[in-house]
Each structure stands twice: as structure tokens, then as C-alpha cells.
Amino acid sequence: QSLVTQPPSASGTPGQRVTISCSGRSSNIGSQDVYWYQHLPGATPKLLIYHSDQRPSGVPDRFSASKSGTSASLAIGGLRSEDEADYYCAVWDASLRIHVFGTGTAVTVL
């Protein structure tokens, strides 16, 4: 059983808004910062969001994130074909003292 779960897939048409959820526990999402990564085919993962809702420089403001309780979410607004990728949330689990990646969500642009 995964510590942090995501829906396996999400999809939308160009221009639409897509939201990906990330569900965890009090020992991880409930008390720690959440990070989001975009993994394009053939590339290394890219940090999209840090400290639960902050974007590194260079990440478009189409990407936004939030956290509430033991869940977090990533929203992609104005969906583009180049957003087609796998998206992972990640968080430190303070009880197990390990970093945990979510199960990953494959985003498809229809």
C-alpha cells in the first residue's frame, strides 16, 4: 500500500484546466511541505512546485498548487500539448524518516 497516492491518469483538451490530487497521511502531507515534479518522456524530472505552493523561477504561472489537511493538489491551467507528461508529488514522511514520491499521474492532452 503506497504512502502517498495519486490518480493514475488525468486528461483535458487544450486550454482546459486539469487538477491532480495527492493523498497522504498526517505524518507526511499533513505536516510537511509538498513538492511537485513533471517528468517528460526522455527527460529527467523537473521541479514544478516547492514548499507546497511556490514556483521556482522559470515555471509558468499556469502551474499552481495547494495543500489542505492530508491532501495536496496541482492544477495546470491553459493546458498545452507540451504538458503531456507524468506528474509526481513528493513529501518527507516525518514518522518513517524517508522521502516519498506519490504514485504518479499521467496527463494526456486530448
Add this chain to the structure above:
Amino acid sequence: EVQLVESGGGLVQPGGSLRLSCAASGFTFSAYDFHWVRQVTGKGLEWVSSIGTVGDTYYLGSVKGRFIISREDARNSVSLQMNNLRAEDSALYHCVRARHGFHYWGQGTQVTVSS
């Protein structure tokens, strides 16, 4: 330019050992934490181990007691000694520089455990 270059992967029999290395350049090595993250083709990302700036280490439960992470600040290098390897350790292993998230990733080195 930040660069992380992994080496040391390969084919090994179950129960065997490998030592992965990560050569870093383009930044002040001693100021950062480093992690190893692996991915099986077609599957998700899995964090394996990390070492902090003061040498504090953490391990995924399934590798604790078998893997040892270390760093040599003088050589700008971080290593992962992997012992008693199992088939389920087969993956592409990435070296990752971290501060406020896993910012920079190496391209990875492939580890295959098979008889």
C-alpha cells in the same frame, strides 16, 4: 553550469555488489544535500537514500542495511555502495542535488540484477 554525472551501473547477479558514483561540478558541492532516486522503466519514481551537508544519512526501508551512501566534499563526489543486490533493485539510478526540492538530476546509471 550544474552537472551531475553518474557511473558504476551494470549487470550483476543477485547477491552481488555495485558502487555507484556521482561526479558533481558547477556549484559549491559542500553546501547541498544529495539523494539517489531510482525508476524502473514504465514505473514511478522511488527515493532510495540521502546524505546531508553534515553527513546525516537516510535510507528507504527496503535498502537499509544493504546500501551505504557517502560523500567526499574534497572530490565533489557522492557514492552509493549497494550490497546483497536483489532483482527488485534493478532500475535507473539518478543522483539528485537538493535544496527546497530535488532541483538538479543526473541522467542516471542503469543497474540490472539478474542471473
